[in-house]
Amino acid sequence: MRVIARRIGFYILTAIAAVTVDFFIPRVMPGDPVNAVLAKMQGVPVTKATRQALELQFGGTGTPAGLWGQYTHFWWTVLHGNLGISTSNGEQPVTTVIRGALPWTLGLVGTATVLSFALGTLLGVLIAWRRGTWLDSLLPATTFFQAAPYFFLAFLAIDLFATKLGWFPSSRAYGQLDFPGFNWPYISDVLDHAVLPALTIVVASAAGWIVGMRNVMITTMDEDYVLIAQAKGLAKRRVVWYAARNAILPSVSSFSLAIGFIVSGALLTEFVFSYPGLGFLMLTAVQESDFQLLQGIFLIITLAVLAANLAADFVYVFLDPRVRQEA
Amino acid sequence: MAVGLTEELGGAPIPGPVVTTSVPRRGRRVQLPRSPKILAGLGMMVFFLFIAVLGPTLAPQNPSASASTTGSLPLPPSAAHWLGTTQQQQDVFSQLLTGGRSTVLVAFVAGLLATALSVLIGVTAGFAAGRTDDLLSMLANFFLVMPALPLLIVIFGFLPSSGGSDDALIGAIIAITGWAWGARVLRAQTLSLRNRDYVESARLIGERGWRIISFEIMPNLIPIIASSFLFTVLYGVGTYTALAFLGLVNPNHWSWGAMFFFAQVSNAELSGYWWWYIPPGLAVALLGTSLALLNFGIDEFINPRLRVAGLSRRQAKRERTLAPPRRFVLGLTPVIRPPGAANGRAGTAGQPPGEAARTGTVPAGRHWGIRGRGRR
Numbered sequence: 001m002r003v004i005a006r007r008i009g010f011y012i013l014t015a016i017a018a019v020t021v022d023f024f025i026p027r028v029m030p031g032d033p034v035n036a037v038l039a040k041m042q043g044v045p046v047t048k049a050t051r052q053a054l055e056l057q058f059g060g061t062g063t064p065a066g067l068w069g070q071y072t073h074f075w076w077t078v079l080h081g082n083l084g085i086s087t088s089n090g091e092q093p094v095t096t097v098i099r100g101a102l103p104w105t106l107g108l109v110g111t112a113t114v115l116s117f118a119l120g121t122l123l124g125v126l127i128a129w130r131r132g133t134w135l136d137s138l139l140p141a142t143t144f145f146q147a148a149p150y151f152f153l154a155f156l157a158i159d160l161f162a163t164k165l166g167w168f169p170s171s172r173a174y175g176q177l178d179f180p181g182f183n184w185p186y187i188s189d190v191l192d193h194a195v196l197p198a199l200t201i202v203v204a205s206a207a208g209w210i211v212g213m214r215n216v217m218i219t220t221m222d223e224d225y226v227l228i229a230q231a232k233g234l235a236k237r238r239v240v241w242y243a244a245r246n247a248i249l250p251s252v253s254s255f256s257l258a259i260g261f262i263v264s265g266a267l268l269t270e271f272v273f274s275y276p277g278l279g280f281l282m283l284t285a286v287q288e289s290d291f292q293l294l295q296g297i298f299l300i301i302t303l304a305v306l307a308a309n310l311a312a313d314f315v316y317v318f319l320d321p322r323v324r325q326e327a
Numbered sequence: 328m329a330v331g332l333t334e335e336l337g338g339a340p341i342p343g344p345v346v347t348t349s350v351p352r353r354g355r356r357v358q359l360p361r362s363p364k365i366l367a368g369l370g371m372m373v374f375f376l377f378i379a380v381l382g383p384t385l386a387p388q389n390p391s392a393s394a395s396t397t398g399s400l401p402l403p404p405s406a407a408h409w410l411g412t413t414q415q416q417q418d419v420f421s422q423l424l425t426g427g428r429s430t431v432l433v434a435f436v437a438g439l440l441a442t443a444l445s446v447l448i449g450v451t452a453g454f455a456a457g458r459t460d461d462l463l464s465m466l467a468n469f470f471l472v473m474p475a476l477p478l479l480i481v482i483f484g485f486l487p488s489s490g491g492s493d494d495a496l497i498g499a500i501i502a503i504t505g506w507a508w509g510a511r512v513l514r515a516q517t518l519s520l521r522n523r524d525y526v527e528s529a530r531l532i533g534e535r536g537w538r539i540i541s542f543e544i545m546p547n548l549i550p551i552i553a554s555s556f557l558f559t560v561l562y563g564v565g566t567y568t569a570l571a572f573l574g575l576v577n578p579n580h581w582s583w584g585a586m587f588f589f590a591q592v593s594n595a596e597l598s599g600y601w602w603w604y605i606p607p608g609l610a611v612a613l614l615g616t617s618l619a620l621l622n623f624g625i626d627e628f629i630n631p632r633l634r635v636a637g638l639s640r641r642q643a644k645r646e647r648t649l650a651p652p653r654r655f656v657l658g659l660t661p662v663i664r665p666p667g668a669a670n671g672r673a674g675t676a677g678q679p680p681g682e683a684a685r686t687g688t689v690p691a692g693r694h695w696g697i698r699g700r701g702r703r
Contacts, residue, residue, distance in 0.1 A: 147615025264476030
């Protein structure tokens with residue numbers, strides 16, 4: 001299993017690099033986060049200790065610790081699960097704020113990604129199989145949906161299905177203000193609120209899987225083994241199944257590229273729908289100059305994307321015996 | 328591989344369904360398929376470039392000026408305002424024409440810089456191999472798995488609140504997050520080219536590294552470079568629009584994303600002010616579509632099988648009167664050659680495509696991990 005060990009090694013290195021990037025961004029950007037945060041804390045007496053703590057976090061000359069000292073301190077806090085204080089959420093710890101938002105994003109983006117992958121792959125196979133028929137005319141449409149910004153589709157979805165038709169709510173993740181417990185009214189309410197954001201993400205991201213799968217499928221269907229399967233008189237369905245099983249590999253291996261795009265798009269979608277996930281939280285953090293929260297969310301999103309990539313790699317190694325042999 | 332196909336066929340153009348009369352040039356004839364996709368893509372691209380250059384001058388009104396101070400509701404399209412007005416009674420049509428320049432400019436700056444970076448890093452990695460390759464591949468992989476928009480949000484979040492309104496700077500920042508995919512594809516292709524016989528012979532003759540790269544390898548990378556350029560421009564359009572939509576760059580610097588920003592602030596989607604957000608949305612989507620169509624064209628140029636599959640029904644019907652009927656059978660792709668264009672070597676002789684360039688897919692078995700060498 002050397003392949004897997006190497007991939008894990010790569011993701012660990014990448015995670016280290018992500019933390020480092022997170023550390024350096026406030027230090028190399030031209031703004032002055034320390035004073036921006038202090039300006040936010042009006043009314044609270046600013047002690048020397050507060051200022052020092054902030055400079056330790058964002059960089060500055062006022063702390064006794066040098067750059068290396070600040071860097072090791074940053075690692076120390078991150079490894080202890082301490083991502084700082086969120087100034088825009090009543091001085092709560094950043095981890096608490098993120099913990100409240102994370103399930104919404106995981107639920108929405110996770111479901112939508114799986115749906116769009118399954119749907120897009122199936123459609124791609126179908127279009128490649130039935131090429132030369134009317135299904136080919138779907139391709140220009142997928143191109144359009146792929147190029148349209150997520151938030152444009154979200155606007156259209158809200159205008160059409162929420163405002164004009166009134167079928168689904170246009171914002172937030174649930175109707176009630178307090179949490180009534182996991183009963184059916186609550187769950188159906190949550191599902192009702194998730195339909196439009198999920199639809200937006202699925203429609204926008206399925207196009208990529210469709211085109212990718214179709215292109216590979218067309219090449220695969222010319223392989224000799226497909227011709228032989230066809231010549232043996234196997235059922236068409238069966239032959240396509242054999243071809244599709246092989247054609248799906250590039251889709252799985254290009255997952256790392258796609259997941260970044262989907263997560264980025266999902267952040268925008270959450271923003272439009274005021275969906276209380278990480279994307280919405282991240283943008284309020286920008287607007288409120290809540291820098292520690294911003295850094296914390298970036299770190300969590302990056303780690304989540306790395307985990308998704310690792311999962312895709314596991315699946316790939318499981319699906320393709322050649323990769324296993326290579327090691 | 329796929330790009331070397333023209334080479335392997337002895338310089339003959341790949342016979343495709345759409346063959347125009349080719350003008351013989353010295354040695355090799357390069358022929359771009361004139362499919363409807365490419366023509367549509369080119370036409371739209373010319374249109375958008377025209378808007379980018381002349382749009383601000385053509386705009387009938389100042390995009391930031393309020394037409395009246397009395398109204399507080401956006402007006403639907405009328406003779407005075409072709410695309411209606413915003414909440415501030417600004418002319419949407421003028422904003423659309425003005426915003427094109429910044430959008431296209433940022434996207435092209437990002438595309439150019441990112442492509443330059445990806446050629447530099449990708450070709451170097453593929454050609455140098457060894458430790459250099461491992462390091463550069465690592466770097467590219469790192470940028471590839473890093474979610475780009477969150478990174479950009481953090482970067483722009485730490486910029487002073489006035490944000491950037493410098494198109495070149497924004498383009499450059501976007502380019503940093505957009506070069507990795509191109510580098511990855513270029514590296515894979517360089518790797519497969521560097522062990523070809525003709526490169527080997529150039530090396531034996533004693534040609535220097537830079538000469539081999541620029542005269543033996545680069546010409547065969549051009550379709551991939553072009554495709555990766557279009558891809559990053561597409562990425563630049565989307566990313567810049569998203570950043571402007573979020574208000575992370577100065578929204579008073581007109582762009583299509585900035586129009587969305589103001590539409591979102593005034594809840595245009597909840598109040599049904601469709602004339603406010605549909606024009607910039609369509610503009611971005613169509614600009615992206617034109618780039619994608621051009622990219623499809625390059626794909627079909629690289630991989631003849633996709634070209635056959637892209638045959639339009641009308642054309643097939645027209646040709647059916649000339650030739651016996653063809654059907655797409657599983658396992659066999661019929662190759663359509665117009666009479667006279669055939670010279671015996673059919674398109675199906677092609678190897679599987681190197682990279683299905685547009686979709687960023689990597690063929691199975693050439694999965695490019697940190698183990699560095701992609702060769703098997």
